[in-house]
Amino acid sequence: MTSIVTAAASAQPLLRVNQLVKHFPVRRGFFSRDRAVVHAVDGISFELTAGQTMALVGESGCGKSTLGRLVLRLFDASSGEVWFKGTDLMRLDAAALRAQRSKLQMIFQDPYASLNPRMTVAQTLTEPLALHGLAPGRHRERAAELLELVGLSSQYLQRYPHEFSGGQRQRIGIARALAVEPDLIVCDEPVSALDVSIQAQVVNLLQDLQRRLGLSYIFIAHDLAVVKHIATHVAVMYLGEFVEYADKSQLFAQPRHPYTQALLAAIPEPEPSIKPVRVLLEGDVPNPIEPPSGCRFRTRCPYTQARCAEEVPQLSGDAGHLVACHFWRDIPAPPKIATPAPNLRLEKLQAAFRNMALTP
C-alpha cells in the first residue's frame, strides 16, 4: 500500500484521504441477477496541506468528479477514510457531518443548473447562513459583503439567476460557497462552461480569494493549461486510479507516465509557429465495468509490454513525484513544451487589459 506524502509531512495536513474506493453497482441485463460494478474510484490516497490547490485531471469517466464528491461525502464511499482536520468524515452521523460541512464547500460546473431559479441572490446567499447559524441578525449585510467579495455589486441582491450571464452566475455560486467561511472548496470544472474571456476572470477571482482568505482548493478539470495556471499539486487520473502525482512544476517539466505525456501533447496550443509533436493515443477509454487487467492504461499505451497485463503497477517514486508505471524509467523522454519567441508588443498591449482590471 502506498500513500502519498506531501512535502510538509510534519505538519498535520488539512485533508488526508486514505484508500478511498467507490463502486457503483449496475445491473447487467433486464433479468440478469449478477451484479456488476463500475470502478469509479479505486483505492486513492492523498494529502492536501492548507492553502494549497490540488488539481484532479483526467478525461470523462476517469472518476475525478466522483472523488471530489466523496471527499465532501456527498455520497458514501464503498470503503476508505477521509480525514479532515483530524476527523474521519466517513464515520460522522448526519448532525456532526452537517456541522463539518460549513468548512467544506463545493462550486459546480454548470452555473445555469446550480442556482435555484426561484430564489433571489439574497435568498441563495442567506440560506447557508441560517442553516449554520452564522452572522446572526446581519444576514443581509453579510450577503452584500459576499457579493462585493466576488466582484458583483450589492445592488444585485434582489435579482433572480436568469438576470445574470454565465460568468456572473458562477460568481454567485462562489459567493454561496464562501458564505459559511469554508477551509476547503471542491471546484468541479468551475470554468469549463464559460467563455474564454470570462474563464480568465473567474480563474483570477479564485486565485485572489485564495490569497486573501487562505482557502484550499481541490480543482477538478480537464484543461491542463488552466491547471498549470492555478494548481500547486496535480494528480492525473485514469479509470478510477491515480497514475501520476507531483507538484505542478515537476509534473509539467518531467511528466513520467505515458498517459500524462499524451494528455500534455494532445493540447492544441494557440501558437501556429509551434508544430505539434505528438504520439496519438489509439482508441477510447475502456469500460470502467471491466477495466483491463494489470495496468489499466495498457490498452492505449504505446509502450505496453507483457508485464503490464499481468502486474498492477503501484504508485511509487521519489521526492513527492509518484508514478504508477512499470517502465517509466525506460520510455523515451517526451518532447519539452515548446516556447515560442517572446512577443513584446503583444505583452505590452495585454498588460493594458491587466491594468484595466485593477483600476477601480
Add this chain to the structure above:
Amino acid sequence: MTALLEVQGLKTCFKVEGGEFAAIEGVSFSIEAGRTLGIVGESGCGKSVTSLSIMGLLPKGIGRVAAGSITFDGIDLLKLTPAELRGLRGERIAMIFQEPMTSLNPAFTIGNQLIEAIRCHRDMSPAQAREHAIEMLRRVRIPAPERRIDEYPHKLSGGMRQRVMIAMALACEPSLLIADEPTTALDVTIQAQVLELMRNLREQTGTAIMLITHDLGVIAELADEVVVMYAGRVVERASVAALFAQPQHPYTIGLLGSIPKLHLDQDRLAAIEGQVPTPMTRLQGCRFAARCPFAEERCRLAEPPLVDLGGGHLAACWKAPLDPDLELELCAGSHVDPTSHSLPEHNA
C-alpha cells in the same frame, strides 16, 4: 484564383417579441478551394448564425437573411429554391455539428444513415452504397467497419460518433465542409485524434473547410485564414500566422491574453473585464468599446469599419494599428502598478 465561397455584407435578422434584431451584420469573407478558414468568437458572437445562413438552415419564419450575398462556386445561394438547396447540401456543401449524439438518429443503425445520405446524392444500388459506406468508415479509421456499420449510435463513444459524422459528411466528396465546433464535446486525447483525421482527409480530398470554434488552439492547428467575430461583427481577419503574431483588434489581443499557456508561468491572466453583450443589446459605436482598455471618445460614438491594414490583414478598430508604447503612456495616467495583486473591483 476565384473563391469557392464568397460572403459579402451578410446581415441575418431574428424575430423577437416586439420586433427584429440583427444577429450578424456586415459579415464578409471568402474561402478558396482546398483552404481552411477558421471563425472564432465567444457565445453569441454570431459564428453559428453565419454558418446556418450559408446552409439555408435558419429557423423558418424566425430568422432571415436581410442583406448581403452568399456565392458558392458562382451560384447565388440566396436565390435557390429549397429543393435546389437540398440538392447542394450534403453533396457539395456538408456540415458537421458539435454534438455527435444529437446529430445522429438513435433509432437507425449508422449504416442506414450513411447509406441514406449516399443514395440521396449518388445513383448507387443499396449494395454499392453499403460498400461505399464501409469504405468511408475505414477512411475515418473506425476499427472493424464491416461490423460497426450495423451498430446503433448509442453503442459508439463520442469520438467514434464524431468520426461517423465526418464519414457521412465526406461521403459525397463535398468541396466545402462546414465544421461547427467539431471537437468541443470531445476529450482532449480524442480531440487530437479527430484533428489529425481532419488534417489527413483535407490533404487527401482537397476539401475546403470552414471551421467554427471558440478554441484558439484548434484554430492555430488547422486554419490557414482566420475571422474573429465579436457581437455579430467581424472585428479582424488575417492569415493565421499574422493573427497570432501581430493581432490588431483589442478584442483579439485580449482573447489571446485570456488563455493560460503551457509554456508560460503567469501570475495573473490578462482577462477581458465585463460581459459579452447579449445579441439583443443595442450598442452605439464600437461594440467592444466598453471592455476595451484603449477606447476613447470616437470609439463610443461611431462604429469603425473593417479596413485593410496592409497585406490582407483587416481590422475594425479606429486605433489600429495599435502602438503599444503610445497606449501604455495613455494608460499610465491611471497610476496603476501592474505588479500589484489587489482584488479588482467590478462594476458590472
